[in-house]
Every structure is written in structure tokens, then in C-alpha cells.
Amino acid sequence: SQQGEEDPQALSIQEGENATMNCSYKTSINNLQWYRQNSGRGLVHLILIRSNEREKHSGRLRVTLDTSKKSSSLLITASRAADTASYFCATDAGYGGSQGNLIFGKGTKLSVKP
Amino acid sequence: DAGIIQSPKHEVTEMGQTVTLRCEPIFGHNFLFWYRDTFVQGLELLSYFRSRSIIDNAGMPTERFSAERPDGSFSTLKIQPAEQGDSAVYVCASRLPRDRGPKFSNQPQHFGDGTRLSIL
Numbered sequence: 001s002q003q004g005e006e007d008p009q010a011l012s013i014q015e016g017e018n019a020t021m022n023c024s025y026k027t028s029i030n031n032l033q034w035y036r037q038n039s040g041r042g043l044v045h046l047i048l049i050r051s052n053e054r055e056k057h058s059g060r061l062r063v064t065l066d067t068s069k070k071s072s073s074l075l076i077t078a079s080r081a082a083d084t085a086s087y088f089c090a091t092d093a094g095y096g097g098s099q100g101n102l103i104f105g106k107g108t109k110l111s112v113k114p
Numbered sequence: 115d116a117g118i119i120q121s122p123k124h125e126v127t128e129m130g131q132t133v134t135l136r137c138e139p140i141f142g143h144n145f146l147f148w149y150r151d152t153f154v155q156g157l158e159l160l161s162y163f164r165s166r167s168i169i170d171n172a173g174m175p176t177e178r179f180s181a182e183r184p185d186g187s188f189s190t191l192k193i194q195p196a197e198q199g200d201s202a203v204y205v206c207a208s209r210l211p212r213d214r215g216p217k218f219s220n221q222p223q224h225f226g227d228g229t230r231l232s233i234l
Contacts, residue, residue, distance in 0.1 A: 038188070042205065042225040042226050042227040042228060043157075043225035044225070045222040057164065076145065106156040
């Protein structure tokens with residue numbers, strides 16, 4: 001069964017606008033990761049946020065994590081046409097020495113129009 | 115850095131045939147994961163290895179699916195015999211082991227471009 005559920009399923013914005021995608025999950029996690037996928041290509045890791053972190057930045061990306069609500073958001077600021085892709089959240093429930101695996105949501109398809 | 119290499123990129127074969135997909139992980143990554151990506155279910159984990167040992171293959175849909183990683187480097191995913199419902203993109207990923215430091219240390223997975231399998 002799906003762990004992460006992204007919202008919205010699809011998002012269309014103009015260049016320069018901000019894009020916000022949300023992810024909800026069901027069980028306790030060790031970390032949550034966001035990935036990007038261009039059509040026909042493999043997933044590319046964007047950012048990892050650990051369960052003891054609340055916010056993380058990487059360039060134009062800002063990720064928040066609320067473990068009490070079991071939710072995360074990915075904000076892309078000043079979007080560009082090249083940001084057009086599908087974005088996935090993935091949760092990792094493994095702790096310490098255990099070797100957990102990632103459970104993916106179905107993704108948000110972002111379209112940035114020039 | 116060389117990324118993950120999956121072969122073939124596309125495979126078209128008939129029902130009843132044996133399909134063998136190959137994954138070459140990033141050098142030094144001892145964890146290797148096989149996923150299946152379908153339109154309906156999205157990305158689902160099939161099985162994963164730590165070095166040459168299978169840690170979890172509960173995601174394999176049937177006994178027709180098997181995965182091996184004989185020397186802890188490359189891995190193969192075999193479907194025997196293939197059925198039409200097996201058509202999907204099969205994706206391989208790998209990662210380094212978790213940091214041995216604090217509890218919350220982790221490593222991201224790196225993904226290949228996948229093999230698009232079509233069963234006629």
C-alpha cells in the first residue's frame with residue numbers, strides 16, 4: 001500500500017511563480033525524501049529531511065516536515081520551465097542499524113509554462 | 115561519476131518467454147533495490163539486497179519473479195515465464211550503507227533510468 005500521498009496530483013503554474021507540493025504519510029518515519037523525475041528518465045534525489053528536522057533548504061527548494069501531522073511540503077521558489085517534471089516523496093521507516101527501504105507516493109506532475 | 119546502468123533500455127517479448135533484466139549499481143553501493151513502476155500502482159519495491167544477500171523480497175508479485183546478486187555487484191531480475199500483466203518499467207536503485215553515526219543519519223537512493231518491458 002502507498003505510504004506517501006502527494007497533493008495535488010497535477011500543478012500548472014507560470015514561470016516565476018512558486019510551486020508547493022504536499023505529501024502525507026501514515027507510519028512513523030526515520031526520514032522523508034523528495035525526488036524528481038523527468039519524462040523517460042530515472043528518479044533524481046533532491047533533498048532528504050530527517051525526522052528530527054523541521055525545515056531544510058537547498059537552492060530554490062524548501063522542504064518542511066511536520067511529524068505530528070505526518071506531512072511534508074516541497075516549495076520551489078521562482079519556478080522555471082526546466083522545473084517541469086514529476087515530484088515524488090518517499091518515506092524511510094528504518095532506524096539505526098536496520099536497513100529500511102523507501103515507500104513512494106504517486107507523485108505530483110508539475111508543469112511550468114514559460 | 116558513473117550512474118546506475120540498467121540493460122536493456124527496452125525489452126519487447128512474447129508471453130511465456132524468459133526475461134532477464136540487469137542492473138549495475140554505483141561502485142561502492144552495497145544496497146541494491148529493484149522497483150516496478152506501473153501507471154496504476156506507481157513505484158513499488160520488489161526486492162532489495164545488502165551485498166549479495168536478499169534482505170526483503172516480499173514485494174515480488176509471484177514466484178515467476180526472482181532476483182540475484184551473485185557477487186554483490188551487479189544484479190539480475192528474472193521473470194519466467196513472462197505474462198502480459200508484467201509489462202511495466204523496472205527500476206534499479208542503489209545506495210551506500212547508513213552512516214554509523216547518530217540514529218538519524220541516512221543515505222539517499224540513486225536510481226537508474228529503468229527498463230521498459232512490454233509483453234505481447
